[in-house]
Amino acid sequence: GQSLEQPSEVTAVEGAIVQINCTYQTSGFYGLSWYQQHDGGAPTFLSYNALDGLEETGRFSSFLSRSDSYGYLLLQELQMKDSASYFCAVRNTGGFKTIFGAGTRLFVKA
Amino acid sequence: GAVVSQHPSWVICKSGTSVKIECRSLDFQATTMFWYRQFPKQSLMLMATSNEGSKATYEQGVEKDKFLINHASLTLSTLTVTSAHPEDSSFYICSAPKGRGAYNEQFFGPGTRLTVL
Numbered sequence: 001g002q003s004l005e006q007p008s009e010v011t012a013v014e015g016a017i018v019q020i021n022c023t024y025q026t027s028g029f030y031g032l033s034w035y036q037q038h039d040g041g042a043p044t045f046l047s048y049n050a051l052d053g054l055e056e057t058g059r060f061s062s063f064l065s066r067s068d069s070y071g072y073l074l075l076q077e078l079q080m081k082d083s084a085s086y087f088c089a090v091r092n093t094g095g096f097k098t099i100f101g102a103g104t105r106l107f108v109k110a
Numbered sequence: 111g112a113v114v115s116q117h118p119s120w121v122i123c124k125s126g127t128s129v130k131i132e133c134r135s136l137d138f139q140a141t142t143m144f145w146y147r148q149f150p151k152q153s154l155m156l157m158a159t160s161n162e163g164s165k166a167t168y169e170q171g172v173e174k175d176k177f178l179i180n181h182a183s184l185t186l187s188t189l190t191v192t193s194a195h196p197e198d199s200s201f202y203i204c205s206a207p208k209g210r211g212a213y214n215e216q217f218f219g220p221g222t223r224l225t226v227l
Contacts, residue, residue: 042221045216048215098144
């Protein structure tokens with residue numbers, strides 16, 4: 001089976017940097033994704049790592065270490081609008097099926 | 111990016127009735143779509159994989175006779191909640207992957223909020 005662990009809540013101030021960690025256990029691994037979801041809305045795709053290393057997209061970066069079954073999402077120059085839930089998700093081999101972690105609620109304070 | 115739509119966006123029904131939710135990929139073809147359920151402040155739980163032209167694949171613990179899935183075309187999948195009960199009240203979200211090979215991005219519909227009275 002698959003399981004993912006990420007912190008339930010993180011609080012940070014506007015302009016700061018925050019890192020949301022994710023560890024996973026899966027039978028077969030094809031990649032780690034990150035999604036953002038605002039209350040009442042649908043998840044939106046942020047990033048995807050299939051290989052070890054850092055992927056940067058604007059203020060957001062994502063890192064993967066397959067040997068450690070670990071990844072993180074890094075958010076820089078935090079803005080109030082970044083307050084949302086962030087989910088890590090794994091794709092296992094053999095298909096597109098994606099399993100989500102429990103989510104991390106990020107609160108950005110002024 | 112690609113667009114996935116869902117209809118209706120919200121529905122209120124009486125206990126015992128059936129509700130159909132549509133998921134459409136508007137600007138790409140999707141041979142596979144996924145149906146998720148999300149309870150308040152919880153994660154997205156994968157219910158089933160909808161396959162165009164064949165039977166859906168259900169996750170463990172999901173009743174296939176209660177949650178009927180039909181993938182009628184390359185752009186449409188429907189989820190019917192049969193004999194709905196209050197415990198079925200939830201946020202139902204579909205997604206469709208777009209892309210080939212090792213990389214693909216999941217595009218999510220806006221979700222359907224179901225309330226069963």
